[in-house]
Amino acid sequence: MARRTPLAARASLAILPDPEPAAETVRLAEALIFASPRPLAAADLAARLPPGHEVEAVLAELRRLYRGRGITLARVAGGYAFRTAPDLAGLLRGDAPEPRKLSRAAIETLAIIAYHQPATRAEIEEIRGVSTSKGSLDLLLETGWVRLRGRRRTPGRPVTYGTTPAFLEQFGLDSVGDLPGLDELKGLGLIEGRLPAGFGVPVPSDDPGLRPDEDPLADGLPDPDIA
Template structure:
């Protein structure tokens, strides 16, 4: 890229079509998802509001195409349309198959993050091996999120943008219930254990909330 100063007047005078084309080219060539701020800087310091408007236009334009423009964890990128994903699958999907313990841990982190290993074990009711957490981090679905400010300062875990991308979510606020996942067709065979783990987790939480006297 050129190191020359951007032509501010040219940036301000750019038409919506020119902005759309510039963003489209930038996102297509990008090696990783980009935030609105990085895109604005790449386009010569353009106002983020204009970039957001252009991204919305592009997302709508691509909504019926073979690739979609999506936002995941405040970062934008192109991805294959969900209904065409099966055309691009390869045998390496096997590396993402998780044990029941791993799917239970993933479910707990997703719906309770950030959580420590001790908190995960408290919810599951059994010990969690470090290997289980390592598998989820190697898969790119959870990450170290700092330390809890309590005695011992235990490490805490949270989900990653890759986790959101796999389940088609823009943020954790969009985590769906099981019925929504099933209706949207987002539960492929790899995710069946995750579904079962979520059902088990929900049942466990209901049990914790039941403080009534059964003998009454």
Template structure:
């Protein structure tokens, strides 16, 4: 096996977009090239180095040595934007809390999907406040301190009016005609019957970050 064959195989594997089989390599090399011997020599030469030659499903490729893979890991925060449905739901909860899912649906005029509330709960912008003393004992929702911090509010009494709310980025869309802001800038209801303990709160799982059912994109 010539050194030239080894170098040619090395060049092909480094330039390839994916792993190459022996047949792939043979098609590009001179007819008398000993591909298997070249691969064996390369594997031995790179063994123990930062990059190694490995065989994966009958194909060959160079890859980072397993003990150095942590150096290739990059951690970054991926910003996630609230969907239109989530923005509307958050605004309704902020101005009408404590509010039930049925009340949110009545204001928005569409059925609220479980995923929308799950997203707001996962982001920590909304929490379960308690159960309404009414048939079915529905769970009520309210905003959290994280909501105040995110929008730069000292307290719920500092919630802005509709125009200010859009300017602050809380709303970037038009809400349904039935949406109303009760007492803009005024106190928010403190009704909070039978607060739930953390251990008593049901589990929620995020299914998706999308619009509610029956809602056009």
């Protein structure tokens, strides 16, 4: 006679997540990610899937289904989105609208903000060694890659700048911590020659919370950076 599973054991088995997500659940996840205007966070995806499914298993199945195809599931800006397969991206550039080109000053300013955020205009100028035009900062704000964070608790209460999720999406980064470090920059040929003693590349962070030396923007005080 076959042994019957104790009731308690059967109850515990009933609540275990399905290790192989159902096809309809995978289809639903596919549709949700496709329809989302921004990369969809795993937590947001899990909240909209039927109970009893592990979101990581669903995402793994989607990656498997799209492996080797023209589009792929990518982790970008802390969420998930469908992107053109990397090996095909170059073939499609001719069909895409010409992106607005940044000046060298704007590119340098963007790089400094990305690595040193939160950064004020004066701090950006100190690192660059030259003055930074208001136009460069305005352009970066217009692209949506840079945002106003707060005000530094120093005389004049200057505005601090940081990057946005749109910056991560534009450059295909999951987080700002994925920016290349010193060794990677050397390997790309972006840093050459002998470096000064103690030279290093900071570990970037785009934590949205204000730092202890920052105050909220909404204080009604004028600021020369955004006047």
